Amino acid sequence: MPQYDIIIEKDACDGIFACLTRDPRFVEGEDGLATVDPDADPVYDCEGAVTDTDERVVATFDDDRIDEARQAAAACPTDAIVVRVREGDE
Ligand code: SF4
Numbered sequence: 661m662p663q664y665d666i667i668i669e670k671d672a673c674d675g676i677f678a679c680l681t682r683d684p685r686f687v688e689g690e691d692g693l694a695t696v697d698p699d700a701d702p703v704y705d706c707e708g709a710v711t712d713t714d715e716r717v718v719a720t721f722d723d724d725r726i727d728e729a730r731q732a733a734a735a736c737p738t739d740a741i742v743v744r745v746r747e748g749d750e
Pocket residue numbers: 668672673674675676677678679680693694735736737738739740741
């Protein structure tokens with residue numbers, strides 16, 4: 661399974677939250693912008709490491725749900741989300 665990063669560039673995020681409906685790991689953060697919470701998914705028990713700074717969110721996962729993350733990225737009207745497979749995987 662590929663390890664992958666979900667990156668949200670906060671400069672680009674407008675808080676429209678189209679991403680939340682595509683992938684339940686996306687949530688509204690305290691700053692009113694999108695962030696990622698691996699525990700937010702009501703159905704799947706997923707594990708991931710999340711770094712949330714003023715500039716960006718980087719969430720790393722090692723599961724089979726990259727397509728959901730890609731759908732969230734595709735749904736984002738401002739292209740704030742990047743999904744990147746880790747080097748050497750896939
Ligand atoms: S869809 Fe894009 S702009 Fe909207 S909250 Fe999600 S990341 Fe931010």
